[in-house]
Structures are given as C-alpha cells and as structure tokens.
Amino acid sequence: MSESRVNTVVVVGRDLDLWLSACVLKTALHRSGVSVTAVELPTHLHASDVYATLPAMEALHNLLRIEEAEMLASTRSVFSLGQNFIAHGTGQAYFHAYGAYGAAINTKPFFPHWLRARELGANVSFEDFSLTAATAKHGRMLIPDRATESYGRTDYAYHLPAIDYVRFLKRLAQQRGVTTYQSTTAKLTQDPLTEDISAVTLDDERHIGGHLFIDATGPEALLIGATLKVPRESWSGHSPVDRVIVASSNAFASIPPYAEVRAHANGWVGLYPSRSCTQVIQAYSSDICTANDALDSATTISRLALRDAFNRTCAPGIRSRAWERNCVAIGGAACTFDPVHSVDVHAVHLGLVHLLSLFPAGEHVCAAERAEFNRVTRQAFERLRDFQSAHYLLNRYEPSAFWSRAREITASTELAHKIATFRARGEMPLYEHETFSLDSWLAQFIGQGEVPETHDPTADCTPPDVLKAELKSILRFIKDKVLEQTPHDAYLKRLQA
Template sequence: MSDTRPNHVVIVGRDAALWLSASVIQRALGPAGISVEAVELPTRLQPGDIIVTQPAIEALHNQLRLDEAALLRTTGGSFSFGQNFVDSSGATPSFMHASGAYGAPIDGNAFFPYWVKARSFGLDVALEDFCLTAAAAKQGRMMLPDETTEIFGRTDYGYHLPALPYIATLKTLAARLGVVIHHTATVAAEHDQGGIRAISLDDGHRIEGALFVDATGPEALLIGEALGVGRDEWRPQFGIDRRLSTQAPRFLSVPAYGEIRAWRDGWLGLYPSQAATHVVQHYSSACCNDGDAMRAMATVSGLSVSGLSVSDATLRTFDPGRRHVAWQGNCVAIGEAACTLDPIHGVDLHAIQLGLVHLLQLFPVTADFSAERAEYNRLMHSSLERIRDFQSAWYALNRYGNSPFWTQAREAARPDALAHKIATFQARGDIAPMEDESFSFDSWQALFVGLGLMPESWSPAIDRTSPERMKQEFRRILAFVKEQVLKQPTHELYLDNFCRSEAA
C-alpha cells in the first residue's frame, strides 16, 4: 500500500457500479491530478434487463454532462413518475407512490395534516389526487415544471433505462474522459493488513494503486473475498431471494410509471421502455419453485409471456445485506459490493450514487486517511439503513393476504428505527426525522397511507383553520392539479418529439 497521497484510483468491477464510479471520479478529480484505471469483469446483464432509477440520478447525469434527451434516445428509456402498487387478487386498493410533493401548504402549514383531519370528517378524495406527478402518471402525461408548479410543490421523475445500452453509454463516456480501461475474466488481489497492494489480471498484467474501488457486485472480490469484511444479514426483513427477468412487447402508449403487482408468493414488476415492457418476477424459493414462478408471471402480468419457459428468462438469486464497513484499508466498496438491497423501489443506482457522492466529499488528501474512512463508513452505514427501512415498511405493512410469504413479511421483526417511524406516524401523522434519509416526508406519508396505515390524530396547529377555508383550499388544489396536468403533453408525444429511440 502506497505511503504517498492517494493519486491513482483502480476500480475493479462490472456494469453500472464500475462505469459510474470511473466516470464520476475521473470527471470530478481528474483535473486535480487523480488518475483512474478501470478493470472490467464480464457483464452479468442480459438484453431484457432494465434499470429503474430514483429522481436524484438526474443530478448525477448533469454532473457527467449527459444530455437527457440523447440518453433516452440512445437507450430507448422512458420517464417514470413513480410506481403503482396493485394487489393482483383485487382484495386491497391500489395506490400510486409518486415522486414529488403531495398537496400544497395551507395557511403556512403542511398539507398532510389537513388531509388527515378532513378524511376523519368524511373526505373521500385520495391523497395521490393532490399530487401533480401522481395525476400526470395516471393520465399518461409529462409534468414539465415551470414557475407556477414550482410554487405549488416539487415535481420529480426517474427513468426506466434498458441496462445494456445504458452501460455502453457510461463506458463510452469513461473512455472519452480518459479512464484507462482493462478487460479480464478474473482478478487476484495482493493484500496485507493495510489493504490492497495490487491486482493481477488473467493475462498476467499487474496493476498497483493507491486507492481501490470494489465494484464487483455481491461477490465483493476485494473488500469481501480479499480483505475478509463480513456482512450484516437483512434476510429477516426481506423474503425475496430469486428473480426472473424477461421482456414482452411494448404497450401501445408507453406508461409514465412502473407497476408492482403483488401475488401469493412475491411480486411482479412491469417497467415500460420505448421498445418493450420489461417483466421482472420476484419471489421466495421457500414458497415457490422456478417453474411455478414463470407460470405465475404470465397470469399476473397479463402479457404475452405465456409461451416462455424458465430457460427463456434470466434467473438471478440475491441475498440482501450490508458489509460491516464499506471502506476497509485502502479499498472502498461501491454498489452491491457494499450492500445488496431488495429490488423494490428501484434503489440500486441510488445506492451507487450515494457511495460516490460521499467518496468525493471525503476523498483522501493525505496518506493517513483514517478520519475520512471512519466518517465515510458512518455515513454509508446510516444512509443504507434508512433505505432498508423504507423498503422494509412495504413488506411489514402489506395487506396482500394470508399466504406464507406475505404473512411472514408482516410478522418479521422490524428494525427499531422503522418501528419508531410507524408508531410516530400512527399517533399523529408525523414522520420522525432521521439523518441521511433518501426518501422525503411526502414519500413516507404516501407509502404509509397507501398501505392503509392512517394517523389517529393530527397537529393541533391546523385547528386554527376553519372548515370552510379547508374546503376552499382543497378545491383550489384539486383544480390546479387538473388544470396543470391537462395542459401537459402526453408521455408518448414527448418521447416522439424529443427522445424517440430508433429501436422503438
């Protein structure tokens, strides 16, 4: 391990974690004299794979100077304003979990307590009907913010990005930025108690570095296999351990959201892109075998996948959990090498982004970077647990029947922080603030309400507003949402005019 100031970064891995890390570090630190080498292992991606993103990725793309329209044309991706959660049995109501704000302040107070109070007096208007992005998604329209909508509240969107062309775009960008690229089928790490000294490729090439980034995915070849950092297992909160991915023909009009359909032994995700509908079946091997899961895919999706077998789909296994530390010695784990998250809510790219943002903030400036390492590990530990809690809430509060899978999800022990959040919300509708949250208060409230958890009371501060004033504001907000949504272009038309892929 080098005794000099770290100025040479070696990134080992594959796919999004590798190429986002290489591009971000090179773009941000290349001008400061930091050089980057990327060692690419064989991809695990297949043509039907899709990447679901959170809205924050737009800021990272902007930092990389990736033009949004060009990216969507190249990848055939589409916009997503959220996810619609559906009970395939029809036993419980569906709900839209949208990006952005729900409602607008009334008399200087947050909107949500007013909605809770009004509902207790008989209001029969869903929370999502007060959300611009939820309304736009359900109407198949874009929501292009302007000064008027920005005053009303935040509007956000993510993307559905076909994985292979997206990764190819990132790799091309890394090469253009000056990242030195190597390809290998295997790597071997030389290490000591201080960290990684060098890695050897299958052609005998040896690469030394001052700082190593492990982007090898769940195998964690550097931080896990070489340096022996163990994992905290999150299996009790998450029963999903298998995933089948395939694709069906595109919808006639591309929806501006994904759909999650809960079924007896798991859930199925439908993620539209410009050229196809990506169908991803998630299930527990303890409750269902692969063949049954494939047959259920055709029934639950309602799409033309009934003639497919398991051999026609991509089968993956995964085990949710987090490394004890994300930075050990001179090795930083990014993405699944640091933490394997459940697939619900599409947070894998977001976790990569968090790791990179914190690494840039704490990038070593001297040979002794123990303080930076400790702070990085604290931040990532907290940030990843907050994501875990948000995902775990959907399973813990589910109302999807009494099958073994969903019953076990409800009965699993809840993390203390999540239990506290649920209790606080149920008592008075508040979201207990915690450091390093990735999801806004609006998102937590929409998730809880969508799952049927309703507050028993509300902040007394809003009682100063008269019932007539509340009704007036509710009517105004609903009229504003309707007016703004109807004047937007459809999602399909917007793609046609600005982002249409040749493959679509």
C-alpha cells in the same frame, strides 16, 4: 497506502457499478490530477435486466454533463414519475409519486389538514392531491413551470435498459479518458507490511498498480470480501424475498411514465416500460414457491408473453465496513437490497457521493475518513432498507404464505419508532441520511391503509369552510395542470427531433 497523495484510482468490477464509478470519479477528480483506471470483468447482465432509478439520477447525469436527450435515444430509455402499487384481483392500490402531495394551507403543512378534512367527512384520497401521480396516471410527462414549482416538488426518474445503459456509460468513461482493461479474473496483490492492496493482476499477467482501489464487483465483493475478508451481515430478516426472475416482453404501444408493482399470492411482479421492451421482475420466496410456479405467476399477473427469463438469488445484506484499508466497496459489493422500490442504482450513487466528499488527501488522514464513510453509508443504506421493509410490514394484501411472512419481518428500532409515531399522531420522524422524502413515506403509509389516530392540532385553526375551499382549489389546479401536459410518447419523440 504508501504514497502521501492519492493520485491513482483503480476501479475493478463490472456493469453499472464499474462504469458509473469510473465516470463519476474521472469527471470529479480529473482537475486534481487523479488518474482513473477501470478493470472490466465479465458482465452479469441479461437481456431482460433494467435499471429503474430514483429521481436523484437526473442530477447525477447533470454533474456528468450527460445530454439527456442523447442518453434517452441511445439507450431507448423512458421517464418515470413513480411506481403504482396494486393488489392483483382487488381494488387496493396506491401511487408512490416522485413529487409533493398537496400544498401548504395557511402556511401550514398539507397532511394534517387532509387528516382533519377526513374527520369532517371529506372523501378524497391523499393520492388525489399529488400533481405528479395524476399526471403519470394520465400518461403525460410533467414539465415544471412557475406554477407547479410554487405548488410543490415535482421530479422524475428513468427506466434504463441495463445493457444499453452500461454500454453508454462505458463509452462515456473512455471518452473522458478512463484507461480501460478487460480481464476474466482479477488477482490481487497485497503489501506484506500494510496489507493494503498494491496491484491487480490481469489474465495476461499485467500488473495494474494504484493508491486507492474501488471494489465494483457486485455481491461477489472480490476485493473487500474475498481478499480483505470484511464480513457481510445478512438482512434476510428484513425482507421475505430470496429469489428474483427477470424477463421481458414487447414494448407497450403507448408507454406509461411509471412502473407498476402487482402483488399476488406468491410475491409481486414489477413492470418497467422502456422503448425497446417491457422489463418484468418477479420477486418471490423459494421455500413458498417454485421457480416454475413463479414464472407462471409472472406470466399470468403481467398478462404478457415473456421471454429471456433468468432466475437469480436475492440476498439483501450489508458489508460490515464499506471502506477497508485502501479499498472502497461501491454498489453491490457494499450492500445489496430487495428489488422493491428500485434502490440499487441509488446505492451506487450514494457511495460515490460520500467517497468524493471524503476523498483522501493523504495516508495520514485516511483513518478518520474511512470511519466517517463507513458511518454515513451504513446509515444511508439502513434507511433505504427501512423504506423497503415498511412496504412488507404494513401490507394488507389478501392472506397468503408470502404476504403473511412479509408482515412478520424484522423492523429496525428506527422503523418501529416511525410506525408508532405515525399511528399515534400522524407525524413522521426523519433520520439523518434519509433518501426518501416525507411525501414518499406518507404515500406509502397512507397507501397501505395506515391512518393516524389524531393530527397536529394546528390544522384546527383553519375554519372548515376555508379548508374545503382550499382543497377544492388544489384539486382544480391539479386538473388544469394535468391537461396542459404533453403525452409521454409525444414528449419522447420531441426530444429525438
């Protein structure tokens, strides 16, 4: 970069990656005198696309000073307390709740006590001790109070109809003062001496110059990949999915506050309710199942009349460097994921948070900042990938070509260590830059049928009668609290009042 100070940021891209980046950067940097320009390329969204978020999105909205009620009404979005995973045609199911499982007993962690209770003959599932899961399955919105906060973490995410949400973000960016241009193409000019990007040329031959360029063009990676030639590493060995069909159906009469992922012989179908419709995702492997068969499966398994179906490639992978020269890749340009667990929006969020923490003060310190950004984003993305891989590796669904292949995908060294340690003694090592909490990992492992051989011996210090009484007390608390909560539909109507 030729200037001693970075005061002009140009974001080139489309859809959520573009407009969330523009909103965040403008909101965070405007007091520093940094201008933000957005160059919008044609959308890749379809009518059936949905952004299912993780709970961190609510905090990001707060930082952006987004009024939640206004956003929900404008986009016809809803709350989500987690994801319900079920195996079609069997009784196998578990709920990944966005909240705590159990409460401390004698100031010691709950999970070893639950394992000991099982050894003593208790027949209560781990999931039954999740206030968030119980509330979701009763169709209610969990509103925290002092009692729930002392019990443990409760959180929520959103189901955001993609086209409506992008329109909302674009309007917000323009209101905040982001300069916007539209173009069908983006031609990049590089400095002949430094090879930094110096400008982007629009259809009408206007040149938009800047100091820092954000590649928000999605998997095409037009800046960091096509122009700067940063290679991409495939993660196909970590996922059995290579194709995704998105479709939609009518909205549910009563909208559940969670997503549901239904495993079947040819892959899985995800149902993501909103107020405008129900978005449906069918994930599958193209050498096991044809597109027509996949769509038939989605219709059968969802038990919905589907419309607006669109088939797209799913190619999980990571850019070897997300920050190259004066270009930072955000979202799909930096990393793409399997659709299970809905981590794509969170990956955009992670990239922006790390960029802001390392935003260059001048050209002389950029090398160190680039190196650190590339290190932490890679680690964060790899931990997201591992959580997704665990879903496939540990599955005990009925035998089929898809799920048998899923059990044979590659586990990273870190994930293999997690699995081995958990199986041995019920401990879950968490690494730097993990997104998913210990509760989420436990919910997934236990939900997939993994039960440790032993437990932390400190749980043995609790007498059996005390342990039994504590577990009953927790279950009573959950039951009472669930009955106090407002139905999800009523809570949404209340926000609009």
